[in-house]
Each structure stands twice: as structure tokens, then as C-alpha cells.
Amino acid sequence: MGNDQSQERNHTVRVKVVAVNKDNSYAGEMECKREMSFSGVDSYTANQLVEKERDLMRQQMEISMSNMNRAAALPDNERRYVTYY
Known part of the structure; x- marks a missing residue:
């Protein structure tokens, strides 16, 4: 388990x-990609950080x-947003 934290x-x-x-027609899209690198953290913590970053990216877009x-x-209610990960 200690070895797990030393991996990048x-x-x-x-x-x-x-x-x-509102009528389900396409209105546009945005896509974002970020490279992240972690060292000194276990896989659970790395996954939590990735999920947090993904959620922040979605909110910003x-x-x-x-x-x-x-x-x-x-008006804001004229469109809805669908997110893909």
C-alpha cells in the first residue's frame, strides 16, 4: 500500500x-481537455481530484x-445542457 503512493x-x-x-434541436457545444499528473497520492485521492476537476470544468462551461x-x-430556460465525460 505504501508503494501505491509513490507511483505517478x-x-x-x-x-x-x-x-x-427546448425543442431538442442542437444549439452548440463546448469541449475541454486537461492533462493532470499526480505523485505522492494514492489512487483513491487521485480519482477524487480528477472528479473534482471534471465537475469544475463542467460548471465553467x-x-x-x-x-x-x-x-x-x-432566456436561460430556452436551453438545457447535456454533459459527456
């Missing part, structure tokens, strides 16, 4: 958010897409 862990975190209009809706004078 590399992760590629990918998140894609697709905007869908949804906020950006919502801001673009406002810039285009679209």
Missing part, C-alpha cells in the same frame, strides 16, 4: 457540454454557455 498518475480529463434547445445565451438575448 497521469490523467486526461475530458468534458463535453452540448446545448440543446455551463456558465460560459449561459453567458453566451444572455449575450444573444436568449
Whole structure:
């Protein structure tokens, strides 16, 4: 178990958010990819950090897409967001 912490862990975190209009038509998408590397942490902690980063990426993209809706004078309730990991 002590050896588990000495391994370096590399992760590629990918998140894609697709905007869908109320009528289920495609409205656009954003995709983000980040490379993460961990050393000195166990696999559980590394996975927790990856999940936290993935959630933050999703939130940031949804906020950006919502801001673009406002810039285009679209009400927030006109679109929903679907996230792919």
C-alpha cells in the first residue's frame, strides 16, 4: 500500500457540454481537455481530484454557455445542457 503512493498518475480529463434547445434541436457545444499528473497520492485521492476537476470544468462551461445565451438575448430556460465525460 505504501508503494501505491509513490507511483505517478497521469490523467486526461475530458468534458463535453452540448446545448440543446427546448425543442431538442442542437444549439452548440463546448469541449475541454486537461492533462493532470499526480505523485505522492494514492489512487483513491487521485480519482477524487480528477472528479473534482471534471465537475469544475463542467460548471465553467455551463456558465460560459449561459453567458453566451444572455449575450444573444436568449432566456436561460430556452436551453438545457447535456454533459459527456
